[in-house]
Amino acid sequence: MTEPEPFGARLRRAMDTRGPLCVGIDPHASLLTDWGLNDDVAGLERFTRTVVDALADRVAVLKPQSAFFERFGSRGIAVLERAVADAREAGALVLMDAKRGDIGSTMGAYAATYLHRDSPLFSDAVTVSPYLGFGSLRPALDAAVLGGCGVFVLALTSNPEGAEVQRATAAGGRSLAQVMLDHMAAENEGAEPLGSVGAVVGATLGDAGADLAINGPLLAPGIGAQGATPADLPGVFGAAVSNVVPSVSRGVLRHGPDAAGLREAAARFADEVRAAVGAA
Numbered sequence: 001m002t003e004p005e006p007f008g009a010r011l012r013r014a015m016d017t018r019g020p021l022c023v024g025i026d027p028h029a030s031l032l033t034d035w036g037l038n039d040d041v042a043g044l045e046r047f048t049r050t051v052v053d054a055l056a057d058r059v060a061v062l063k064p065q066s067a068f069f070e071r072f073g074s075r076g077i078a079v080l081e082r083a084v085a086d087a088r089e090a091g092a093l094v095l096m097d098a099k100r101g102d103i104g105s106t107m108g109a110y111a112a113t114y115l116h117r118d119s120p121l122f123s124d125a126v127t128v129s130p131y132l133g134f135g136s137l138r139p140a141l142d143a144a145v146l147g148g149c150g151v152f153v154l155a156l157t158s159n160p161e162g163a164e165v166q167r168a169t170a171a172g173g174r175s176l177a178q179v180m181l182d183h184m185a186a187e188n189e190g191a192e193p194l195g196s197v198g199a200v201v202g203a204t205l206g207d208a209g210a211d212l213a214i215n216g217p218l219l220a221p222g223i224g225a226q227g228a229t230p231a232d233l234p235g236v237f238g239a240a241v242s243n244v245v246p247s248v249s250r251g252v253l254r255h256g257p258d259a260a261g262l263r264e265a266a267a268r269f270a271d272e273v274r275a276a277v278g279a280a
């Protein structure tokens with residue numbers, strides 16, 4: 001069997017050709033209502049299909065937020081499966097936002113769910129939490145290598161409550177987030193053009209205050225509804241800004257259900273990112 005191309009290489013190419021923007025698919029009940037849809041599986045399906053049809057042929061990454069699909073049970077998961085397949089077919093990389101974290105043996109089952117080629121939810125990458133210990137992620141990290149997939153590890157999240165855990169001082173004087181970032185750097189060592197282990201670092205932080213030189217992608221949620229703007233990116237990420245994948249969910253989704261509205265909103269964010277990052 002031929003080795004799959006590593007996720008980091010696939011992502012770098014997508015960022016270079018499509019621009020680095022990630023759009024999140026977060027079907028909030030309030031958005032379904034705003035779009036004139038019912039808060040039911042049919043509404044979920046219409047919403048998701050509209051976003052995928054409008055954007056999967058142009059943005060680098062689509063990031064479905066699993067929770068909004070899980071709340072509808074198995075029929076919601078079926079919508080999610082279809083969205084993943086359709087988005088990948090149209091050329092977008094799919095980052096499954098599931099934020100999984102558990103002991104290693106259970107992490108193996110999560111890896112089988114999202115990172116094994118024969119799984120119905122097989123995605124290009126998945127978000128995980130390292131706060132059960134970075135080593136607990138090993139089954140996902142190993143599965144990602146085998147599948148040519150990525151793993152995005154929470155480091156410094158966009159929510160203000162994250163700091164009490166992530167900024168806590170760990171043994172050796174580093175922040176806990178920095179300990180995790182250093183693990184990510186070790187995983188990505190020597191990878192070219194970019195490693196496949198990414199860090200999640202909120203665009204809302206003002207200044208990350210951490211060493212972000214992990215040789216991997218840096219997912220930056222928090223743009224739009226949470227108050228950050230693309231202009232904030234150079235301040236947060238400094239020299240690492242060229243590896244940033246800025247992520248927007250509601251800031252784009254609120255411009256639906258019109259496909260042109262969604263595309264224009266994504267294009268506006270992409271232009272603002274280019275202006276901010278190009279100028280950095």
Ligand SMILES: O=C(O)c1cc(=O)[nH]c(=O)n1[C@@H]1O[C@H](COP(=O)(O)O)[C@@H](O)[C@H]1O
Binds near residue numbers: 026127159225248251
């Ligand atoms: O992993 C994430 O994507 C994530 C990490 C983080 O630190 N903050 C954060 O907001 N997110 C996710 O990014 C999305 C943000 O949505 P908006 O605030 O609508 O753009 C949600 O799906 C969050 O779960």
